Amino acid sequence: MAKVKLKSKSGAGKRFIKSAGGWKCKQSHARHILTKKSTKRKRQLRGVNLVNPSDVGHVNQMLPHA
16 A cells, blocks of 8 residues: 655645754744834744743654654
């Protein structure tokens, strides 16, 4: 019987990047309605974060070939 080809979730491929330290992702709440957020809060939302260890399994399932 033929093997089923594993596909990656296209949305996950756009959101997560594999790095040596784990999966990198953008911080949420940094895109719109920024006027009511303080400068400190917006500054801390910049950059990338690592995916929480409890969610790494889900990301690995969504991106099997990464």
